[in-house]
Amino acid sequence: MAVKAGKKKKQVTYRRQRWVDTGEGVVRLRTKVIRRRRGEKPPRKDPGPRPLPRPQQPKRPAGPQPFGTYKGKFGRLEATRLLNRAGFGPLPGQAEKLAKMGMKKAVLSLTRPRGEARLTGPEPVDGDGIPIAPFDSWGHDHLWWLDRMVRSNQPFRERMALVFHDWFATSNTGVSQQRQMIDQYWTLRSGVNGTFDDLTLKITRDPAMLQWLSGGDNTKWSPNENYARELMELFTLGADRGAYTEQDIREAARALTGWRYDWDDDLGAHNFRFDPEYHDDDPKTIFGQKGNWGWRDVCRLCVTHRLHASYFVDKLWSYFVPAAPSKDTRQALIRLYLENDRKILPVVEAILQHPDFYRGPPMIKPPVVFNASLLRALGEPIRSDAWVWLGDGAGQQLFLPPNVAGWDDERWLDTSTVRARWLMVTYALETHHHEAWDDSYREKESTREAVNRALATYGWPALRADHQGELIAMADRIPAYVQDEWQARPYLAMRQNALLQLIASSPDLQLS
Amino acid sequence: MTDPRCCQNYTRSNLLRSAAAQAGRGLPPIENGMPLPAGTGLTRRGFIAGAAGLALAVYGAGRTPLPLFEDGIAQAAQSDRVLVSIFLDGGADALSLLAPVDHPRYHELRPVLALDAGSGTPFSEDPSLHWHPAASALAQLHAEGKVTVFPAVGYDDANQSHFTSRHFWEVGELETDTRTGWMGRYLDLVGTDNNPLQGLSLSNTLAPALATREKPVAAVEGVTDYDLWSHASEPVSDEMFRSFKRMGQMKSESPALRDSRRAIRATNIIRETLSSFEEFQSPVQYPEARLGEQLSGLAALLGAGMPLRCVSVTADGAYDTHSAQVEEFDGAVKATSDSILAFQRDLEARGLQDRVLVQVWSEFGRRPEENGSAGTDHGAAGVALLIGSRASGQMVGEFPGLTSLDPDDNLRHTSDFRAMYCSLIEQWFDHEAGPIIPGASRFARPVLIK
Numbered sequence: 001m002a003v004k005a006g007k008k009k010k011q012v013t014y015r016r017q018r019w020v021d022t023g024e025g026v027v028r029l030r031t032k033v034i035r036r037r038r039g040e041k042p043p044r045k046d047p048g049p050r051p052l053p054r055p056q057q058p059k060r061p062a063g064p065q066p067f068g069t070y071k072g073k074f075g076r077l078e079a080t081r082l083l084n085r086a087g088f089g090p091l092p093g094q095a096e097k098l099a100k101m102g103m104k105k106a107v108l109s110l111t112r113p114r115g116e117a118r119l120t121g122p123e124p125v126d127g128d129g130i131p132i133a134p135f136d137s138w139g140h141d142h143l144w145w146l147d148r149m150v151r152s153n154q155p156f157r158e159r160m161a162l163v164f165h166d167w168f169a170t171s172n173t174g175v176s177q178q179r180q181m182i183d184q185y186w187t188l189r190s191g192v193n194g195t196f197d198d199l200t201l202k203i204t205r206d207p208a209m210l211q212w213l214s215g216g217d218n219t220k221w222s223p224n225e226n227y228a229r230e231l232m233e234l235f236t237l238g239a240d241r242g243a244y245t246e247q248d249i250r251e252a253a254r255a256l257t258g259w260r261y262d263w264d265d266d267l268g269a270h271n272f273r274f275d276p277e278y279h280d281d282d283p284k285t286i287f288g289q290k291g292n293w294g295w296r297d298v299c300r301l302c303v304t305h306r307l308h309a310s311y312f313v314d315k316l317w318s319y320f321v322p323a324a325p326s327k328d329t330r331q332a333l334i335r336l337y338l339e340n341d342r343k344i345l346p347v348v349e350a351i352l353q354h355p356d357f358y359r360g361p362p363m364i365k366p367p368v369v370f371n372a373s374l375l376r377a378l379g380e381p382i383r384s385d386a387w388v389w390l391g392d393g394a395g396q397q398l399f400l401p402p403n404v405a406g407w408d409d410e411r412w413l414d415t416s417t418v419r420a421r422w423l424m425v426t427y428a429l430e431t432h433h434h435e436a437w438d439d440s441y442r443e444k445e446s447t448r449e450a451v452n453r454a455l456a457t458y459g460w461p462a463l464r465a466d467h468q469g470e471l472i473a474m475a476d477r478i479p480a481y482v483q484d485e486w487q488a489r490p491y492l493a494m495r496q497n498a499l500l501q502l503i504a505s506s507p508d509l510q511l512s
Numbered sequence: 513m514t515d516p517r518c519c520q521n522y523t524r525s526n527l528l529r530s531a532a533a534q535a536g537r538g539l540p541p542i543e544n545g546m547p548l549p550a551g552t553g554l555t556r557r558g559f560i561a562g563a564a565g566l567a568l569a570v571y572g573a574g575r576t577p578l579p580l581f582e583d584g585i586a587q588a589a590q591s592d593r594v595l596v597s598i599f600l601d602g603g604a605d606a607l608s609l610l611a612p613v614d615h616p617r618y619h620e621l622r623p624v625l626a627l628d629a630g631s632g633t634p635f636s637e638d639p640s641l642h643w644h645p646a647a648s649a650l651a652q653l654h655a656e657g658k659v660t661v662f663p664a665v666g667y668d669d670a671n672q673s674h675f676t677s678r679h680f681w682e683v684g685e686l687e688t689d690t691r692t693g694w695m696g697r698y699l700d701l702v703g704t705d706n707n708p709l710q711g712l713s714l715s716n717t718l719a720p721a722l723a724t725r726e727k728p729v730a731a732v733e734g735v736t737d738y739d740l741w742s743h744a745s746e747p748v749s750d751e752m753f754r755s756f757k758r759m760g761q762m763k764s765e766s767p768a769l770r771d772s773r774r775a776i777r778a779t780n781i782i783r784e785t786l787s788s789f790e791e792f793q794s795p796v797q798y799p800e801a802r803l804g805e806q807l808s809g810l811a812a813l814l815g816a817g818m819p820l821r822c823v824s825v826t827a828d829g830a831y832d833t834h835s836a837q838v839e840e841f842d843g844a845v846k847a848t849s850d851s852i853l854a855f856q857r858d859l860e861a862r863g864l865q866d867r868v869l870v871q872v873w874s875e876f877g878r879r880p881e882e883n884g885s886a887g888t889d890h891g892a893a894g895v896a897l898l899i900g901s902r903a904s905g906q907m908v909g910e911f912p913g914l915t916s917l918d919p920d921d922n923l924r925h926t927s928d929f930r931a932m933y934c935s936l937i938e939q940w941f942d943h944e945a946g947p948i949i950p951g952a953s954r955f956a957r958p959v960l961i962k
Contacts, residue, residue, distance in 0.1 A: 173830070214834045214835055214885060214887075217834070217835045217884075217885035217887075218885075219884065221884060222883055222884015222885060223883070223884075224834055224835070224883050224884070224885050224887070224889065225883075225889045225890070226834045226889070229672070229673070229890070233673050233675075234675075239671075239673045239675070239676050239688075240671075240676060240688055246672065246920055322767070322768060361765075361766035361767060361768060362766055362768045362769060363768055364768050364771065364772065392716065393716060393733070394716075395716050395717045403601075403674065403675075404674075405674070405675050408717070408720075411717055411718055411720070411723075413771055413772055413774075413775035414713070414717055414718040414729075414730070414731040414775055414778070415708060415730040415731050415732060415775065415778045415779045415782045416713070416715065416716050416717060416718075416730075416731035416732055416733055417716065417717060417731070417775075418775045418776060418778075418779040419738065419740060419779060419783075420716075422740045422742075422779075423740070423741060426740075426741050426742055426743065429743055433743035434743075436743075436744075436745075466762045466763070467759060467762075470755050470758055470759060470762075471755070473755070474751050474752065474754070474755040477751050478748055478751060481747045481748070491747075491748055494743070494744040494745065494748035494749070495744070495748055497742065497743035497744045497748075498742065498743075498744040498748050498749065498751065498752035498755075500743075501742045501743065501744065501752060502752060502755055502756060502759075505756065506759055507759060507769055507772040507773060507776070510772050511768055511769065511772065
C-alpha cells in the first residue's frame, strides 16, 4: 500500500491496490484512492481478507550510472533490496519501517548500529532441543552463525563478516579446532569498522589462517609459498593483472617466515607466536623494493601497491551489485578509499547509496542468505540440524568454503542447489505448515483468502505479477479435485502448504 | 583445499568430522511429522531399460503424456559415447603418481618424499617411472592396455594459480574471461533442449567444464536420493509442481532471473526422471569412497540407458599438499584408483565398456623440489590419464626428465591439454574440434582411442 502526502497539508492520500480475480482466469489490478485527514485511523470495516500486495513490476534494466547518490523512490521494494543485500532480508514489517526513513538514513541505520548487537528470540538448539556446541560439534558452527544472522539486530555486521569470510576464505578442513574458525569470525566481523591494512595484518597472523595456508610451516630454512601467493592473488591484488611476479611471491614468502605454533594431540594447533629464530632476516626484493622485509612489510607493500585499490573496489562492489561499475564510479570509489586511508566502511556506504544498487538488475541470494531470510520472515528460530546439510547441499556451509577463493557467486543455482533450497523451505515449514489429515483445517476458503494467508505467513513479500498469477491459478485448480466431502479440509490444507512452498521457492525469494 | 597436517590425531579428527558429515546426510530424510514424499502411491509407468534390466519409473504418467525427455530415453541413447571427467582437486603431484625413481635428481630434489627405488610397479612404457603403490589399480588397468598416460601435460607459461589454471582446463583455452566449459560448448552443439542429463555433475554444484550457453545440464550429488519433498501430496502436489515448472518457463528481464528460471526448469526434469530411481545393485564391489559411491550410481544410470554424454566428478582427497603430503596423497590416490578400477569392472559386467571413457586430470603438477614442510608447492606440468576399454593405452608425450626444468624450476610439459581435448572431441565424440576448442588447428592430435 503506497502512502503519499496529499496536496492539502492535513490530508493524506492512501492508494489501495488489490488484485481481483474476475473468475475467468483473468486477474486485474484495481486501484482505490482513499483520502482522509492525517492522524485519522482508516475506517475499520469487517476484518475480511487483506488485499494482495502490489506485485513487483519488472524493472527496466538500467545501464551503469554515474557515481553519485540514488535519488529515486525509496519504497518498500528498495528497502527490501537494501535489507537483502546488506543484511539477511526483512523481518515482517521491517522494510516498511525502513522505507519511511528515506534512503540515506536507512543505510546508515544499518551500517552504523549503536551499541552491542542484541540477539532476540529463543537460543539456538539442535534437533533434540539441546543447546548447540559450536566449538565442538560438527556443523554447529554453521548453526551458530546462522542463528546470529537470524536473530541479531545488527545484521549488517553479520553480512560484512560473511563478505570477509568469503574474501579471506578459510576452511575447517585445514584448521584443527572449530573454535579457531570462530575466533577468526570475530576478527572478520570487526573488519568493516577499520582499515583494510588492519584487517590484512590481523588475518595474516590469524591462527586459523596460519594453519590453513601453511603460514606456520613457512620457515627461513624452507619457505612455503602458500600464503604469500593467495595474499597477492586473492586477498589484495588479483591474478593476471601484472601486479606481481612469481619471484615476488617467493620473496614475500621469505619475508613472511617466523610464525610458529605447537601441536598437541588434545589441543591441536596452539601457542601461536612469532619466532625471530625462524624468520629469514636477509634482504628481499618485493615489487621492485629491496629491504629487510618482515610480515608487516609484506602486508603494507600489498595494500599500498598501485593496483590494490582497484582490486579492492571491484571485489567489494561485486558483493553488492551484479554488474560492474562504470569507469567514473570505479575511479570515484578508488579515490574515496584512498582518501580515507583505506577505511572500509565509507566505501561500503557509498556502494549502498549508489544508483546502481537500487536501479540495477537483481542478484541471486547466496544460500545462507536465503536460508536466514526465510527463517527471519517466518520467525523460525534455530532448532534443527538440517540447516547444516541443507546449507552444504545448497552450496554454502559456513566455515567450509570450497577453497581459498571462497564461493563462486556466479553459480549458485543448478539442479542440485535448487533442490536443496526447495528442501530448506520444506524444513522451515515443518512447524508452519497445516496438518492435512486431522480435519483441523477450515472447510471453506476462497482462492484469495488462501493466497493472502500464505503471503501473510511470510510477512507479505512482494511477488512478481506473473508469479502471483500462477499462485492464484494453482489455488483455483484445487477445489475441482474435491469429489467427496471428506476431501475438502485435507485438500485445502495441502493447498495452503503448496502455496507456502511455492512462494518461498519462487524466483522472487531467491533474488535480492 | 585441505592443508593436511603432520599429526595422526589431526587426520583422525578430520576423518571423524567427515564421518559425522556422512552420518548427518545419511539420517533418514523423513522425520517425525514429515509427510510422505510427494508422489507416494501414484500410479507409475515403469519401463525396463539397459543391460542391467533396471526398472525406471516416471510418476504421473497416467494423467499427462510422458515427458518429452523420456522419448530420448526410450530411443535408448545407447549408441552415444560417454565421457566421464574425474578431477583431482588441488594440483596432484605427478612425480608421486608416476615416480621417476630411476632419475638421479629425483632423490636429491625429494629427500623426504621420494619413493624408494624398488617400490611400486614399473611403468612398462617408461620403466624409469614407477606407479605409486597406492595406484596399483591403475597399474593393473594399464597392464590390460586400458590406460593412456600423459606423463607431463600442461601448456606454455604455466599459471601457478589454482583458480586460473583450473579455469583454463575447464574452459579449454588460456582465457580468463571465458564463461562456458569445453564440454559445455560440445553439448551446446550436439545436445538437446529437453535433456539436462546430457551434462551431469555428480556434485552439489555444476562443474564449470560443463557450463553451457544454452542447453540444459544438471548437478546431482547422489542418483538415488533426488526428490523434492513437501507438505502436500497427491493430487495437490501435482498441481504444485505444475506451477513450479511454469515458474521456470516464464519471461525473464534479468540474467539472475533467467538463471533462476533455467535452474528451476532443469530441476523439474531431473525430479521427474530421478525421483523414482530405485535402489540399485552393483555387479561389483566398490571401495568405501565417495568417488566409488558416485561412480557406482553413475554405472547404474548408464545401465538404465539414461541419455548421458558428459559427466564430471571430483575425486576424493585434496591434492594441494603443501605439507605432510604423504598422509593426504596416498589415501586419496588409493581411493581414486580403486574406485576407477571398480567402475571399469562394473561397466564391463554391464557390457558398457565400449561406450564409456574416463578422463583424469588436475589443474597442475607440483614442484619437483619438495618444500621442507614435507610437502610440495605449486608446479607446472602434471599427469593426466584416459581410462577405458577403448583407450589407446599408449603414452602421449614422454617424461621430460628432471635435469632440465622450466625457468620456475618446474616440470616441462610434453603434451598440451588442448590437444587432448581436440583428440577426444574428434576421436571419441566424432565431432569437429574447431568450433569447440579455440585455435584447434594449432594442436597435435595424439591417438587416444583404439
